[in-house]
Ligand SMILES: NC(=O)C1=CN([C@@H]2O[C@H](COP(=O)(O)OP(=O)(O)OC[C@H]3O[C@@H](n4cnc5c(N)ncnc54)[C@H](O)[C@@H]3O)[C@@H](O)[C@H]2O)C=CC1
């Protein structure tokens with residue numbers, strides 16, 4: 001049976017996922033807000049602003065009519081920026097099939113409340129069965145996935161049936177999905193790595209080297225894990241695709257908008273200028289605000305996130321931020337996650 005799928009958000013990643021689905025023989029209705037973009041996709045088979053090198057599959061049909069896009073769909077993928085997530089949920093609620101499986105691929109937080117995207121889904125789609133919700137996340141640059149370059153991700157849901165339904169829907173010879181019941185951990189990994197990628201870009205822009213990059217990635221993962229444990233995530237998840245996997249992909253890739261934004265900031269450009277030039281979403285900037293807020297609410301120590309917050313929003317100089325990080329009190333490498341390791345000193 002041909003599956004009909006709705007993809008909400010026709011940016012880079014929504015379009016890349018639509019391409020995967022069309023390759024699998026699905027009929028894909030892709031929601032785009034701008035008529036001009038709808039026409040370009042349907043008539044030229046391109047989405048040149050977001051994926052300039054890609055010729056789109058004939059099975060993708062773009063539309064700006066949200067109700068028509070959602071009509072009768074058993075599978076819905078939400079791929080908007082986090083800034084548009086709550087509003088979009090409110091807009092889709094009246095048109096969503098009650099039986100639909102709904103997955104989101106958005107990496108970020110609601111900065112007003114610090115909530116994760118799946119928490120917003122539960123809140124805004126309150127009539128829907130939350131066991132039909134899933135999160136799709138992991139190392140997956142749209143630029144590569146849309147060119148059918150091998151990519152692996154994880155789909156997390158509280159219900160195995162839902163996770164496996166998305167696995168069956170999306171798996172191809174070049175796109176491999178794993179499942180995980182840890183919704184909190186997978187979402188946090190995907191959202192928080194963008195902050196560290198900004199920091200790594202920053203360090204590269206300042207002319208630092210591989211030692212600093214490795215330090216930020218490793219210590220970044222420590223603070224991501226620390227917050228995750230506090231919020232009920234499973235530690236092992238952070239060693240998986242949504243944790244260290246996406247951290248590597250984002251901190252070391254020329255595709256990463258977060259890394260590129262950090263690099264430009266490190267070279268002295270202003271935040272407004274960098275965001276304007278990018279023309280695409282840089283989730284790490286909002287995520288820094290969201291994570292800083294959660295860290296304060298929970299009392300979890302997140303020194304790298306705090307340093308990036310101070311540079312981005314409080315005018316601290318990068319040089320002072322680095323000096324502050326390097327000059328912190330001496331600590332045990334695993335001090336903050338001590339309960340997670342069993343190894344102790346011999347004497
Ligand atoms: N680009 C990538 O490689 C990946 C992106 N993601 C995540 O997917 C989410 C979307 O990112 P991209 O597709 O890269 O963004 P993008 O910057 O390429 O495009 C954003 C798209 O969202 C649309 N949009 C903005 N407000 C909207 C609204 N209210 N309703 C519907 N659409 C709206 C824009 O018109 C645009 O088409 C982000 O959270 C990102 O972190 C996740 C995995 C990979």
Ligand SMILES: O=C(CO)COP(=O)(O)O
Pocket residue numbers: 107138139140141142194197246249250255256257258259281282283
């Ligand atoms: O999440 C991504 C890859 O997994 C994309 O990262 P950027 O948003 O930094 O481009």
